[in-house]
Amino acid sequence: MSQQVNTRVEDTSPVVGSSLWQDAWQRLKKNKLAMLGVVILLIIILVSTFGPLLSSYSYDQINLDRNSEPPSWEHWFGTDQLGRDILVRTLVGGRISLMVGIIATAVSFVIGVTYGAISGYFGGYIDELMMRIVDIIYSLPYLFLVIVLLAFFTKSIFMLFFILGGVSWLTMARIVRGQVLSIKNQEFIEAARAVGVETPMIIFRHVIPNTLGPVIVYTTLTIPSAMLSEAFLSFLGLGVQPPLASWGTMVNDGVEAIAVYPWQLIFPGLLMAVTLFSLNFLGDGLRDALDPQMRKD
């Protein structure tokens, strides 16, 4: 028991701390699935960024004579109901969806983890107050929040991120808090306290790293919901505006045509799914790589 406490305290001392990330990277590199995820993600990012430049079609080029055509040599992914090339539209849409996924997740990660950790660590009235604030934000009708913000502020991509990030951290905060509650009284935390480590240091160096398992898992779950929320927000007039599209809006529109023009759903949907899978493998790899207990083995 005491042995373990020692390891933990050492683990998080500054010197060893810097090697924590190096260690993690070393371990991550060995995880084939995680690396496959990284490679696929890089390919998708590259293709979304530069792919549209290579195509002879543009995302908004309408050709009503050739609407809803199945995949062919000219249009690899087929055309949509306005005769636009789905391949180009999917790639361009990927830029938006990837950005949305990454930023919403980052916000949820930073705010949610910090907030949850503080709440859980201090407990008592602070915890009570902080969690009630989460409850309140949770309970406000999100739809109206968006409608009102749209009515009073000009639409912009920042507002989209603000709104997406603004709610995605709530569940994260709850999960982290739950985790922290269960570990904060464990011996290694008390030992750190006993040797006089400052509170912020305890939280960020000792508490949070031990909640990373569920956090990373939940993060990989946040990304798809952020991408789909973006489609919902486009519906309200925020998010991408036509003729631009995102994966979320393309999937949304494609569902209606699922039985008639399945390619309008399948290609953007597939690309989105592959991205989510890759992110997920990466997430699992990261989780394992960062797991303090795994390191010990």
Place this chain on the structure above:
Amino acid sequence: MHKIKTAIVCVLIAIIVPACISASAYFGKITPRQEQILHYSNAAEPRSLDPHKTSGIPEGNIIMSLIDRLTDYDAKTLEPRPAIAERWEAVDKAKKWIFYLRKNVFWTNKRPVTAHDFVWAWQRGIDPKTATPYAGLLYYVKNGEAISQGKMAPTELGIKAIDDYTLEVEMERPTAFFIKMTPHFVFSPLPRETVEKYGDKWATPENIVSCGAFKLAEHKPYDKVLLVKNPDYWDAANVKLDKAYFYPIDDNPTNVNLYKAGELDVIQSGGIPLSFIKTLRKKKDYVGGAFFTTCYYSLNIKRKPLDDVRVRRALNMAIDKASITDKLIAKGDLPATSLVPPGLSGYPKVNGDSYNTQQAKKLMAEAGFPDGKGFPTITIYFNTLEANRQIAEAIQRMWKETLGISAELQNEEWQTFTARRERREFDIARESWTGDYLDPDTFLNLFANDNPNNHSGWINEEYKNLLQEANQEPDEVKRNEMLAKVEKILLDEAVIIPIYFYALSYMQKPYVDGWYPNLFDIHPLKSVSINTNWQPEDNLSKK
């Protein structure tokens, strides 16, 4: 892992595609029901079954089966047919109307329906305390508008019972087309004792007293409304259906699924997803036809550069409407150059500007924007709907290619959009209008001065005066000519960009009889029946 997923997707495609696009002449199950029961997809949950508390088509479909009016719509032509009123006559150039009522019409509480029921009901309808959404139609009756504004008592309304079975209606002005409005549910009679006893809750299955071909048997909100045949109805011998179910389904793909599975017999017009139209149009149970709705863009003529009629005309002429209706929507809609939809007997076709890119460019140059140079970015606003978006995207592109101007598109949630339109905070806003009665006036009065549905900011005294003059003209032919002139003023000023006239678009099982396509998509259940012996044609030919 990706292979697994791809495999799953492939399997799914293999299942889905043949399942959905089958070669059959009909779509889905076509074995006739063996009972006289109709299952209808009715778009939305009725807001109320009280004729004075609602304005929607879903409610109207139910109310009209529950409560007979003076007249009823002809199932095919929508012309008024005798219902409670056996016959009627217009007096004094249609300043007054006399209705002679049948003596064999009874409320479900066994009391006879009399002229007094109409008097009380219409007075209630115009009473500002009732706040009837469709009060506007009662404004044609004498003192209607003044009563609604609280300037007179409801008893001052121009309606009186000469005796129990003779009703006299006095109009505000001579109104020859009043009779065409009378089948509308806002002109229903009401059972005073029941309404007064139960107040807001009188139109529930437990309390309601009605006098129509059907009775209200069940109403489960957001689930279904069940009507059953009224055995005491005056014309019960001609009513064939025993039961009719109305389902509030607002999801179009669900409509199609339920129809395919044979759980719906008819889908209301507009209830089919856009993407299905091209496939379903080839089926024998698809029904098209003319509909009384115009889709148009309102131009905010108070804003530059839309205050210039040349710009407005150029924008209109640069849109290839035929390619939108034929290639994009492809459900048989007609490209529009005017406001009033075709299909009104006797009303001449009024022609506005048609598609002409050369002329459009020329007008734009004259207005000071050659090849779009110096033209500000304008925004097209529309409420979020896939069809609205696709049309806007197509128009955006056409303007760019023909006129060299850039338009932005902004979709909005419906309320936000409606509020914006009301405040006239737009350059261009999407609109559609469905007529309330079979007369050009139901469209043309949109642009008479104080109509709250005129969002363009365009006010024209000549237009208003000519319209009022035409409406008082008793001679049908003369009146139509005058109305056509009124419409021409609107089109010459290019206040709106008419885009297309809606087509009906619905599915109807081949074993449903007596359900005809018409301009309102209104279908009196009285004439509907199930042909339990129906068989597909190829079966018949084999025998």
Place this chain on the structure above:
Amino acid sequence: MLKLIIRRLLGMIPVLFIIITLTFFLIRLAPGNPFANDKAFPEEVIQALNKQYGLDKPLHIQYFNYITELAKGNLGPSTRYAGKTVNEMIAEHLPTSLALGLIAYGFALILGVSIGIISSLRQNSSLDYLSMAIAMFGISIPSFVLGPLLVIVFSLTLFWLPPARWGEPKHLILPALTLSAIYIAYIARLTRSGMLEVLRADYIRTARAKGLTESVVVLRHALRGGIIPVVSFTGPALTFLLAGTIVVEKIFVIPGLGRIFIEAANSRDYFVVMGLTLFVSILLVIMNLLVDIVIGLLDPRISYK
């Protein structure tokens, strides 16, 4: 424990009060009004309607009136459905959402936890990867895609189940399946990671060292701690399921609270939106209280002082 419950329930009151107040003014700030219509009603009709529902008074008076009525348990009238009260509407539609939500979540809980446990016990085996891939599948396919897919397969191709509607047990299966998919996925992943943490803890090693059978170790000892993230997740998740699910109710034409809410929001049916928001808030607070109690029972190390 009793003290905790009482304190939390008392603490609920100010929270609910803040939620009501914020929501009240928030929804009034939104553009639109309850009597907006495709065909605009005449001006005098709108005025009469506003008067009828007390919406013509200054906003702070309306707020005061609302709170006063609320204190009597009256959630107000619906402006969309003439003659209906919000109390009636919740009473009418809650049982539907309750039935659907509980069945879907119960199913998700059983399946998700089982998958999660199996995965964690066989970490990095192909079984683990397969389960997690299926879980990921559940997460990446949103319900508005999964629902129609299930309908196409089970209703329109195999003809086993009705494509939509409500009332009989057979109507329940496809919507419950659609709803539970994402929760199965979430729960499986959360269980797996929670179990992985716990399985390496010392007390589990001790339990194993004592010679307890694997199933006892896993189900009695490890699961207690490993399931905590799932329990935390259950609070908000179950709340949202019970409050009605907009997409699934729409696709399957189910008369639940989700459709009521979206319809009310679209038509600015102020009192209905308020009533449902309040209902969800109370549900959420109660759920979270239950969650904390369950976590306390599962994990004696957590103290609530």
